[in-house]
Amino acid sequence: MSDAQPVTLQDIQDAAAQIKGVAHRTPVLRSRTLDELVGAQVFVKCENLQRIGAFKFRGAYNAVSRLSAEQLARGVAAYSSGNHAQAVALAARELGTTAVILMPEDTPRSKLEATAGYGAEIVTYDRYTGNRTAMGEALAAERGLALVPPYEHPHVIAGQGTAALELLEEVGELDTLVVPVGGGGLIAGSAVAAKGLQPGIRVIGVEPEEGDDTKRSLEAGRRVSIPVPRTIADGQAADIPGELTFSVNRRLVDGIALVSDDQIRDAMRFAFERLKTVVEPSGATALAALLSHRTALDPAPRRIGIVLSGGNISAQRFAELLGD
Amino acid sequence: MSDAQPVTLQDIQDAAAQIKGVAHRTPVLRSRTLDELVGAQVFVKCENLQRIGAFKFRGAYNAVSRLSAEQLARGVAAYSSGNHAQAVALAARELGTTAVILMPEDTPRSKLEATAGYGAEIVTYDRYTGNRTAMGEALAAERGLALVPPYEHPHVIAGQGTAALELLEEVGELDTLVVPVGGGGLIAGSAVAAKGLQPGIRVIGVEPEEGDDTKRSLEAGRRVSIPVPRTIADGQAADIPGELTFSVNRRLVDGIALVSDDQIRDAMRFAFERLKTVVEPSGATALAALLSHRTALDPAPRRIGIVLSGGNISAQRFAELLGD
Numbered sequence: 001m002s003d004a005q006p007v008t009l010q011d012i013q014d015a016a017a018q019i020k021g022v023a024h025r026t027p028v029l030r031s032r033t034l035d036e037l038v039g040a041q042v043f044v045k046c047e048n049l050q051r052i053g054a055f056k057f058r059g060a061y062n063a064v065s066r067l068s069a070e071q072l073a074r075g076v077a078a079y080s081s082g083n084h085a086q087a088v089a090l091a092a093r094e095l096g097t098t099a100v101i102l103m104p105e106d107t108p109r110s111k112l113e114a115t116a117g118y119g120a121e122i123v124t125y126d127r128y129t130g131n132r133t134a135m136g137e138a139l140a141a142e143r144g145l146a147l148v149p150p151y152e153h154p155h156v157i158a159g160q161g162t163a164a165l166e167l168l169e170e171v172g173e174l175d176t177l178v179v180p181v182g183g184g185g186l187i188a189g190s191a192v193a194a195k196g197l198q199p200g201i202r203v204i205g206v207e208p209e210e211g212d213d214t215k216r217s218l219e220a221g222r223r224v225s226i227p228v229p230r231t232i233a234d235g236q237a238a239d240i241p242g243e244l245t246f247s248v249n250r251r252l253v254d255g256i257a258l259v260s261d262d263q264i265r266d267a268m269r270f271a272f273e274r275l276k277t278v279v280e281p282s283g284a285t286a287l288a289a290l291l292s293h294r295t296a297l298d299p300a301p302r303r304i305g306i307v308l309s310g311g312n313i314s315a316q317r318f319a320e321l322l323g324d
Numbered sequence: 325m326s327d328a329q330p331v332t333l334q335d336i337q338d339a340a341a342q343i344k345g346v347a348h349r350t351p352v353l354r355s356r357t358l359d360e361l362v363g364a365q366v367f368v369k370c371e372n373l374q375r376i377g378a379f380k381f382r383g384a385y386n387a388v389s390r391l392s393a394e395q396l397a398r399g400v401a402a403y404s405s406g407n408h409a410q411a412v413a414l415a416a417r418e419l420g421t422t423a424v425i426l427m428p429e430d431t432p433r434s435k436l437e438a439t440a441g442y443g444a445e446i447v448t449y450d451r452y453t454g455n456r457t458a459m460g461e462a463l464a465a466e467r468g469l470a471l472v473p474p475y476e477h478p479h480v481i482a483g484q485g486t487a488a489l490e491l492l493e494e495v496g497e498l499d500t501l502v503v504p505v506g507g508g509g510l511i512a513g514s515a516v517a518a519k520g521l522q523p524g525i526r527v528i529g530v531e532p533e534e535g536d537d538t539k540r541s542l543e544a545g546r547r548v549s550i551p552v553p554r555t556i557a558d559g560q561a562a563d564i565p566g567e568l569t570f571s572v573n574r575r576l577v578d579g580i581a582l583v584s585d586d587q588i589r590d591a592m593r594f595a596f597e598r599l600k601t602v603v604e605p606s607g608a609t610a611l612a613a614l615l616s617h618r619t620a621l622d623p624a625p626r627r628i629g630i631v632l633s634g635g636n637i638s639a640q641r642f643a644e645l646l647g648d
Contacts (some may be wrong), residue, residue, distance in 0.1 A: 027351065028426065048600045050599055110463045187421060194418040247457065268639075271640045272602050272639045272642070273602075273637075273638060274638060276372050276373055276377060276601060276635040277600060277601060277602065278596050278597075278600040278601065278602065279600075311600040313597075314597060315592075315596045315597060315642075315646040316646070318596070318639075318642070318643070318648065319642070319643035319644075319646055319647035320643075320647070321646070322639040322640070322643055323640065323643035323644070323647055324643070
């Protein structure tokens, strides 16, 4: 049956070999305080310490590295205002090719600069009048560039799955794995890796309360669209699951927990004050779910893995969110 | 000659054995961005990830663990409003004894609670009318407790030196080691360890501009007292070097760099945004020196070690310091 699956454990193992020595093998953090609060052993996979500050580099590098020499000679493109932009820019640089990134013209300057800093060409557009998908495709076609999607691609999903693969290889058996859900690429890859290695593991996704498109879709058994969510977790502001990611997640994900913006803030504060580590709002949602409703995730957990998926937030923005 | 020294490399190696499995062997962080900015390979020893969030646990545990069974049955005492309070409280708990900590009554509630959370009894005093040294000594005498000083003790200095010992064992030869200076215990232990293992290494201390008592003292060749400094680096607000620590530092420290509060803020921001790690003001001064005047530290550095000495700062306080 696994031949029919878009992404297999073998694909993730291949991706792990592909990114080895380029992506970081991120540390797994332990905290006595967290264990005591949760009443379980918690293993925290620190993708906020990944290159470009988020798991996105894994998928982007895996995808770009599979392109033909001919395609690499022409270059790649992506549209993103977030971590995927930096991930594709850095992957392109590492692989000796060029990247063009389409970004909204009101993207924070720090993100524009970070992306340009990796050598990418930035093309901006007006997010209120432009259709980024159409513009991205037109740009790629015009210049002969390969478009690297943020989650709707087997190589991207396989790359994202390497974080869970590393975690399970390092810590062994887990009862439950808790992972943030945006477009669904990270959890799809994580679920394939986790259930491939440990068939009995429960895989729980976490969405912001307002951005519960995957939860609704899993309940409906089909992709459900919601209004564009308002949440501080900007990396999870998806309004509909990806087609490819949903085809994986509907089969492998055991449930979705929802967290409020206040619960996300509390998790960011906990990470800062107790774990001494920086997580952006989207990166903190698995921790928020664990701290806010642990028993709903798993009534009798003994060993839980979570992913801190990103840490790209300015000190200024952090101060605005948590200042009082 | 080393018989005449209050702390030797062997003392630090003994301390390392004593704290093994109780204190964390903290990670050494690398950053391509930092290396590029500084123009050298930088090895960052993360004592902000030590137990209680600062290097202080090393010295406190080493000192308390050397007490007699009889003394441990009676208990220990310390006076501190900062990380030493939590360090002694946790060391006492780990060693099955009790701690009484004398703290100013206006100590932030979070620090009082953290110290009490490790099982210590807190005794508060009015910092404007009380003399903490006299009160601490009276309290210890009255109750038969062993007073654990924050830096003026060979076991404390030896314990603090284990951070540098671990760093050098892990990364090998360094040209320069840069360490924050408050009372002088961390740098004294670090200098003994570093010069014991690598006689050619340069050891540079860092003080806040207003709190340059050790710099002045080294220049004068004797302990010089300054007005109590006003600085955001509250862990380095010493007004005179310790007698014991200065006797070590005058012999082994090659120089002192000074950093302003703004340079400390910039370093905290850099640690937050680029290293994704949380450092308190005093914990960030070695990084601040490196980022602000690297060439003054070492004109041709190739491999530099620095210590991030602590990460105990609330999200609220961080926001106040860096919010705008």
